[in-house]
Amino acid sequence: MPQPAPETLLEEGHATSGLGQRIGFFLGLAIAGTMAWLGAPDGLNPKAWLALCLLALMIVWWVSEAIPVAATALLPLCILPMMGVLKPVEAAAPYADPIIFLFIGGFMIAAAIEQSGLHRRIAIHVLLLVGSSPAAIVGGFMLATTLLSMWISNTATALMMTPIALAVCQAAAPEGPHRRSLMAACVLGVAYCASIGGVGTPIGTPTNLIGARWLEANGVGLSFPQWMAIGGAIIAIMVPLTWFVLTRIAYRLPKHLGDDTARAVIAAEARALGPISRKEGRVLVIFLLVALAWIFREPLSKLPGLSGLTDMVIAVLGAVALFIVPAGDKTNPGKGLLDWDVAERIPWGIAILFGGGLSIAAALEQTGLSSYIGAQLTGLGALPVLLVVLILVGATVFLSELASNVATLTAMLPVLTAMVAGSGGDPLMIGASATFAASFGFMLPIATAANAIAYATGAPQQREMLRVGFFLNLCGIATIALAVGLIGPLIRN
Structure with a gap:
């Protein structure tokens, strides 16, 4: 199966053509330069305007990928101190925010799951449970993808599930329109559920971590169970709805289509895995302990000696445990469940991207831009809260079709702050809505890496x-x- 180049997959975003990159490079410079030349509007701090010029440049470069997105995210480190907007230590501090280490720890755990092969075992056994009729095949892959993407990178989940889906579909249906319909429904189901499942937990996708950080900064700290209450409700509605659309409207699949053959392929995959290995079992135990600690963090933090327990601490402890616990390899008894050669291949660029987004957001906040924009948005206070949320979610969803989900939400953060200040709206309603919406780009192959993988199958x-x-x-x-x-x-009460 043809797949996008690895460098386009790390941020769960899209790849832009060479011409688009060149246009974006000079367009970003032109927009930022023009804004700087025009100067700040009356009533706005000149430093806030300079920070906004930098944000405009970064948004255009992020959307067009004029240079690598992580490289763009380094600009606040050098530009903000040079312009006198922030001191060097103030510009650099957000790059070490605890939420970045939560991300790093979570990705190390995900890397160990993938390296051990545990993710493949989970997916195949889910398929054995759901059956092998055409609609059940699509539903099984969607369910497995949803469960995995709640904990593992959406891109990695789609990359793992798509080849298995193609193999099952090819075995289930003879060459012809029925096979193409089944394959299309399956790979789109995988792609869409990789995005939908990602909203289910705070670590399901990088945008969740960005949104969680914004919520905390605005006085709304969502615990793991609280986040899952909202994300789980979205999953509970969107996954069945997506399955119905794919199997009953977009592609009218017959009730029976070589289902015995398809089930035989899945069973053969399960037999080929053999019994669970020591390495898989130990990774599973650590993963479950980390997941349980995240879920029950609040009562655990009340125990003696655990008052400082946070989601970041749990993630890092789990990651460190993977390096300490032996994998059970008889030829190399001292080898851990995770080694640094694998760990260093996690998308470190996303951590830099987080830092850059948080740094520019801090500059906009400290220079008073958010308050200024909020004053311009006071008219929103007259609109119903639900209408404000619908407008915000709609704008974010369709913007995410053209930009990566991380870049979309990062660019929206100042707007969210201004909306809260200008309309007096609930930060939870505004922040959580935009965060979830940033992951919901389903139309274009460039919207997410998962969409691109599905489209690449043909x-x-x-x-x-x-x-x-x-x-x-x-x-x-x-x-x-x-x-x-x-x-x-309800969860706030």
Whole structure:
């Protein structure tokens, strides 16, 4: 199966053509330079305007990938101190924010799961449970993808599940339109559920961590269970709805289509795995302990000696344990479940991207830009809260079709702050809505790496993705607004 180049997958984003990159490079410079030449509007701190010029440059470069996104995220480190907006230590501090180490620890755990092969075993056994009729095949892959992407990178989940889906579909149906329909429904189901499942936990996708950090900064700290209450509701609505759209509307699959053969392929994959290895078992134990600690962190932190327990501490402890616990390799008894050769291949660039986004956000906050924008948005206070949320979610969803989910939410952070200040809206409603919406780009192959992987198989056609994705975008907008609007007030009480 043809796959996008690895460097386009690390941020769960998109790849831009060489011409688009060159245009974006000079366009970003032109926009930032023009803004600087025009000067700050009346009533705005000149330093805030300079920070906004830098943000405009970074947004254009992030969207166009004029240079690597992590390299763009380094600009606040040098530009903000040079312009006198922040001191060097103030510009650098966000790059060491605890949420970045939560991300690093989570990705190390995910790397160990993938290296051990545990992720493949989980997926195949889920498929054995759901059956092998065409609709069940699609549903099984969607369910397995959703469960995995709650804990593992959306991109890694899609890369792991898509080849298995293609193999099962090829075995289940003879050459012809039925096979293509089944393959298209399967790979799109995998791609969409990789994004949907990612919203289920705070570590499911990098945007969740960015959103969680913004919520904390605005006085709303969501615990692991609270986050899962909202994300789980979104998953509970969107996954069945997506399955129905793919199997009953977009692709009308027959009730029976070589299902015995398909089940035989899945069973053969399960037999080939053999019994669970020591390494898989030990990784599974650590993973479960970390997951349970995240879920029950609040009561655990009340125990003696654990008052400083945070999600970041749990993640890093789990990652360190992977280097300490032996893998059970008889030829190399001292080898741990995770080694640094594997750990250093996690997307470190995302950590830098986090830092850059947090640094520019800190500059905009400290220079008073958020307050200024908030004053310009006081008119939003007259609108119903649900309408404000719908407008915000809709804008974020369709923006994420053109930019990576991380870049989309990072660019939205100052707007969110201004909306809270200007409309007096609930930070939970506004922040959580935008965070979930940034992951819901279903229309275009460039929207997410998972979409690109599905499109690269050749099974779904561009017009099919546009049609199905547009409808699912609308469904996602309504679902997010509903889940956050109904569950948000309950978990705060």
